[in-house]
Amino acid sequence: DQQVKQNSPSLSVQEGRISILNCDYTNSMFDYFLWYKKYPAEGPTFLISISSIKDKNEDGRFTVFLNKSAKHLSLHIVPSQPGDSAVYFCAASAQGGSEKLVFGKGTKLTVNP
């Protein structure tokens, strides 16, 4: 049973445009959500997180939106840069982040110059 779903395996956008990566979850106990970025042959690196008490969190070019009623979150990257090309993982945890991380399968983002 996949509790965190990233339904788009890949996404391609033009440099300078907006990238929107989506993630759905099924477990209503999840209350802490994170996005990780991963380059080949490297471990995932933390990008941005959001607690269920918020519906938006921004950090520079990255914004995460959380819609609790729809059990959906999205990551917006504006403007997209070629260096953003990587695999992006959505992850969720319960108990305010004290429980194990459950990851989606990832979305490969390609930003074309």
Added chain:
Amino acid sequence: KAGVTQTPRYLIKTRGQQVTLSCSPISGHRSVSWYQQTPGQGLQFLFEYFSETQRNKGNFPGRFSGRQFSNSRSEMNVSTLELGDSALYLCASSLEAGINYGYTFGSGTRLTVV
């Protein structure tokens, strides 16, 4: 500050053998978690150790085991290797248990079972 160090980086083993992977956390970090990454399944949680005790365990068979030493270094062991165990094994360390305390991943060990 040194990051999370995983050794070896690459490993090739034969079906039926066993393997031990090592993870040295960031200095001062007491929690270590292990994940398996495969192309079809993404990152799947294996187990978490905190202060030498297994705190959480994922849905993997008993062939997968781990331990943590008093210096917080952790090892995971896979016995009776199967072809399907070929994957990137990642560990992450954090100051305390849970993900709110500087959860940082290593670069992983790429295991190939032939």
